Amino acid sequence: MTYDEYQFLQFEHQADGVLLLTINRPEAFNATNDRLHWELSKIWLTINDDPATRVVVVTGAGDKAFSAGGDLDWIASMVGNPRVLAKTHVETGEIVYNMLACDKPIISAINGVAVGAGLSVALMSDISIMAEEARITDGHVKLGVSAGDHAVICWPLLCGMAKAKYYLLTSEFIDGKEAERMGLVSLSVPRAELMDKALAVARKLATGSQQAIRLTKRSLNGWLHMARPIFESSLAAEMMCFLGEDAPEGLASVKEKRAANFPSVTR
Numbered sequence: 001m002t003y004d005e006y007q008f009l010q011f012e013h014q015a016d017g018v019l020l021l022t023i024n025r026p027e028a029f030n031a032t033n034d035r036l037h038w039e040l041s042k043i044w045l046t047i048n049d050d051p052a053t054r055v056v057v058v059t060g061a062g063d064k065a066f067s068a069g070g071d072l073d074w075i076a077s078m079v080g081n082p083r084v085l086a087k088t089h090v091e092t093g094e095i096v097y098n099m100l101a102c103d104k105p106i107i108s109a110i111n112g113v114a115v116g117a118g119l120s121v122a123l124m125s126d127i128s129i130m131a132e133e134a135r136i137t138d139g140h141v142k143l144g145v146s147a148g149d150h151a152v153i154c155w156p157l158l159c160g161m162a163k164a165k166y167y168l169l170t171s172e173f174i175d176g177k178e179a180e181r182m183g184l185v186s187l188s189v190p191r192a193e194l195m196d197k198a199l200a201v202a203r204k205l206a207t208g209s210q211q212a213i214r215l216t217k218r219s220l221n222g223w224l225h226m227a228r229p230i231f232e233s234s235l236a237a238e239m240m241c242f243l244g245e246d247a248p249e250g251l252a253s254v255k256e257k258r259a260a261n262f263p264s265v266t267r
Helices: 034-048 072-078 082-101 116-124 151-159 161-170 176-181 191-206 210-226 228-241 246-256
Strands: 009-013 018-023 055-060 065-068 106-110 113-115 127-131 187-189
Touching: 009 034, 018 034, 018 191, 034 072, 034 082, 034 116, 055 065, 055 116, 055 191, 065 116, 072 082, 072 246, 082 116, 082 210, 082 228, 106 116, 106 191, 113 116, 116 127, 116 151, 127 176, 127 191, 151 161, 151 210, 151 228, 176 187, 187 191, 210 228
Parallel strands: 018 055, 055 106, 065 113, 106 127, 127 187
Antiparallel strands: 009 018
């Protein structure tokens, strides 16, 4: 694919081979619909094949959200639907694997709330820089599905098993300062300084030894590749949960902004 074929991703080529990639559905807080989810699975291949790009910085349009999770209508299309889930299963894996396979360093500038596939992109980036005021959560269990996406492959490595279990089982929100303190993100800075910091780091990488930087990324990613069987298991479990009894109630509770009454609790 070429850059002009993407519908919900915007691109700005800057000096020194830095590409600014913006997730662009601001009217929906950059939530992922079917098309955007597919685009997030493919863009890393396009970037990897782009000789003009050395480093990519990814952020969200507007000042409120990096990406506010899955669009509820899109999530509804998955519940109880094996055909849609089969497509989502493949794409979700490709987001993770294609980010790992991209030789160019990826920097996330987490400017606002990040959930779901957006959080996958934010935390699977090689360097993650988060606004202190931003908030992130892996909200899978609130929806009645197990944590899949990116979480199981990287959270235990980033912040340790104790913190990973606590936040993935409770779906509590984490702000930028706490995310940096526990090692979930690389850095946190005041929101007003976020893009300047992310672009400064990008320029530093873009003007460094490309061979050394890319091969260091490849070597470090070996730790994540070791967890591939665990990730595959978690992803399959997530898809299975979308066919279970709790997912319809989880989706309804989110839409109605109320506590869920999961059948698995009351049976």
